Amino acid sequence: MTARRWARFPCTSKPRSCEATRARRGPMNAETLELPIRDTRIAELSVKQVLPTPAWFLAARGDELPRGAPLARAVNGVPVVLYRDSTGRVAALEDRCPHKNVALSLGRVRGDTLQCWYHGWRFNRIGVVVDVPCHSPTEKIPACAVRAFPAVERDEWIWVTLGADGAPAEPPSYPRDDAYGWFELQNVIHAPVDLILENGLDCSHTGFAHEGLFRSAPRDDIRARIEETATGVRVETLDEHSAGAKDVRSVLGRRQQIRHVDEVILPHTLRVDYWIGDHAHVVTILVATPEDEFRTRVYTRMGVRYGWLTPLVTRYVRWVTQKVVAQDIAILNSQGERIRRYGRREFRNVTADLPAAWMQRAFRGFLDGRYPSGPLRTREITYKL
Ligand code: FES
Ligand SMILES: [Fe+2]
Numbered sequence: 001m002t003a004r005r006w007a008r009f010p011c012t013s014k015p016r017s018c019e020a021t022r023a024r025r026g027p028m029n030a031e032t033l034e035l036p037i038r039d040t041r042i043a044e045l046s047v048k049q050v051l052p053t054p055a056w057f058l059a060a061r062g063d064e065l066p067r068g069a070p071l072a073r074a075v076n077g078v079p080v081v082l083y084r085d086s087t088g089r090v091a092a093l094e095d096r097c098p099h100k101n102v103a104l105s106l107g108r109v110r111g112d113t114l115q116c117w118y119h120g121w122r123f124n125r126i127g128v129v130v131d132v133p134c135h136s137p138t139e140k141i142p143a144c145a146v147r148a149f150p151a152v153e154r155d156e157w158i159w160v161t162l163g164a165d166g167a168p169a170e171p172p173s174y175p176r177d178d179a180y181g182w183f184e185l186q187n188v189i190h191a192p193v194d195l196i197l198e199n200g201l202d203c204s205h206t207g208f209a210h211e212g213l214f215r216s217a218p219r220d221d222i223r224a225r226i227e228e229t230a231t232g233v234r235v236e237t238l239d240e241h242s243a244g245a246k247d248v249r250s251v252l253g254r255r256q257q258i259r260h261v262d263e264v265i266l267p268h269t270l271r272v273d274y275w276i277g278d279h280a281h282v283v284t285i286l287v288a289t290p291e292d293e294f295r296t297r298v299y300t301r302m303g304v305r306y307g308w309l310t311p312l313v314t315r316y317v318r319w320v321t322q323k324v325v326a327q328d329i330a331i332l333n334s335q336g337e338r339i340r341r342y343g344r345r346e347f348r349n350v351t352a353d354l355p356a357a358w359m360q361r362a363f364r365g366f367l368d369g370r371y372p373s374g375p376l377r378t379r380e381i382t383y384k385l
Contacts, residue, residue, distance in 0.1 A: 050077040050290035051193065052367055053267055054163040056171035058287040058299050061184065062156045065090065070114060072105035074291035075160050080149065081105040082158060085112040091125035092151035092160045098129070098144045157287075157299070172269070174285045180303035181314025185322065187298050189329050191336035193268055193288045194363050196296055199328055200270040200286055201235060201262050201359055203385055204352035209331055210324050214248055218384040226358050228376040232264040233362050235355040237385070248320045252276055252306070252313065264359050266366040281305045282317060294336050300325070352383040 057075045060082055065071050070083040072095055079095035081104045095103050097116045106117040113122040113130060122131040127148035132141055151160045152171050159171035176182045189196060199205070203224075206215040223238040237260040256277035263271045272284040285301045302321060306313040339345055349357050358379075365371030 047078055049162060050293055051267055054161060054166035055267055056152075056159040056161045056167055057268065057289045058157055059092065059151070059160040059289065060158045061186070061299070062153050062158055065158065068109050070105045070107060070109060072103060073297075074295075075149075076162055076290050077292055078162055079103065079105075080160060081114065082151065082160075083109045083114050085125055089125075090151045090153050090158055092149040093123060093125075093127050094147040094149075096146065097121065098146050104146065172265070174301060176301070176303065177305075179310075180281075180283075180305045181310045182301065182303050183314065183318045183321075184302070185298075185300040185325060187300075187325060187329055188291070189296050189298055189332050189336075190294055191296060191332040192293060193290050193296050194360060195335060196286075196288045196298060196332060197264050197268070197270050197363070198356040198359055199332060200272065201233070201264060201355050202353070203237060203262075203355075204383065205331075207385070209327050213320060213327075214324050215385075216250075220385065221382050222385045223380055223382050224355065225378065225380050226355050227378045228358065228362060228372065229263070230372055230376070232266040232366075233355065233359045234261065234263040236261045240385075248317070252280065252282070252317075262355070264362070266363060266371070279305070279307060294340055351381050352385075354379070354381050 059073050059075050059080060060071055065082050065084060067084045067088060070081050073080050073082060075092075081093050081095040083091055085091055091114070093104060093114065095105050097104050097118065099116065099121050100118055102116060102118045104114055104116055104123070107115045108117070109115075110122060113124050115122045120131075120133040121129055123146055124130050125148065127146040129141055129144055129146075132139075135141075149160050149162055150167075151158060153159075154171055155173055155175045157171075157174070161167040161171075203215075204218075207217050211217060220239070222240055225236045225238060227234045227236075240258045240260050259273075259275040261273045265271065268288045268290075270284075270286040270288075272286075274282045276282070281304075283303045287299045289297045289299070291297055300321075302317065304310060304314040304317050347353075362371050365373070
């Protein structure tokens with residue numbers, strides 16, 4: 001800020017010059033107070049978004065946001081505070097008070113408004129300041145606001161989009177079918193979104209990173225069909241059987257045919273389906289929300305259908321999944337740390353990495369606004385699994 005500007009707004013800082021100016025002009029009045037806080041540019045400022053796309057991002061589970069208490073989240077790199085108004089509807093505001101930049105999530109919910117902890121300014125659900133408790137008798141409420149974002153609660157998940165332009169009209173829907181047993185996990189992983197999606201799509205690590213738990217050591221040649229879709233990449237693993245070992249696929253599969261499809265839905269979602277025999281089905285929906293470039297919050301929703309054994313098998317799948325996810329987190333944290341330390345990625349892909357390579361190509365194209373472009377491709381590969 002220039003010296004000229006300080007002279008114009010004498011009471012925003014610099015106490016000595018402020019005193020001098022006050023002595024020249026006489027006592028402060030409402031006009032001099034209003035000038036600096038009428039500066040509304042703060043409402044337009046924002047931190048850099050991690051993924052340059054106007055998608056809907058998963059910000060929280062519905063049951064994480066009770067009435068009366070705000071919740072702080074970082075959504076695609078932007079600090080966001082969520083709260084419920086008096087009707088229970090979710091509001092999402094940028095988590096920075098326009099008065100002195102304290103996090104609004106430290107404050108409290110008052111009726112339909114959110115009140116900042118520091119000086120008690122209150123904001124409505126569209127971010128407009130509606131009350132400044134310490135004001136002079138003639139002072140108007142300053143014309144400033146905090147950014148408000150569209151927020152939708154759907155299927156027990158709260159979705160937020162940071163830029164209305166270009167985002168789909170509604171967030172995706174992942175309802176929980178009553179015929180299934182369901183559970184959810186939430187983890188913070190110190191790795192970028194695309195490496196987390198790649199991990200979910202990568203079968204060739206499962207016989208090692210999760211040996212004896214999820215899959216056993218590679219044994220048979222299997223085929224996989226990789227397809228580009230309008231929304232990402234789909235990989236169907238063909239010829240897959242349970243191996244008769246003690247891992248979860250063999251226990252549930254009991255030597256039956258397994259149909260296994262992984263699908264990345266850009267820019268942040270992975271869906272995994274295992275159909276076992278004619279009736280059993282395990283579905284995973286993983287949604288990754290970047291908090292910063294190397295920190296991602298991952299929401300996992302899993303459903304299990306296994307006939308009359310569904311409740312028991314759901315508990316078993318949950319137990320195994322928690323162990324498998326802990327192993328993946330350790331690996332992804334290590335991968336993220338090494339890439340950060342070396343400042344770059346240097347990957348050497350083999351045939352089994354082609355699903356991940358196709359996903360990476362689609363991911364980068366999507367972020368550049370170039371995917372899909374041209375005819376969608378398909379390819380079949382064979383590798384030992
Ligand atoms: S910093 Fe929020 S009211 Fe002052
Ligand atoms: Fe894994």
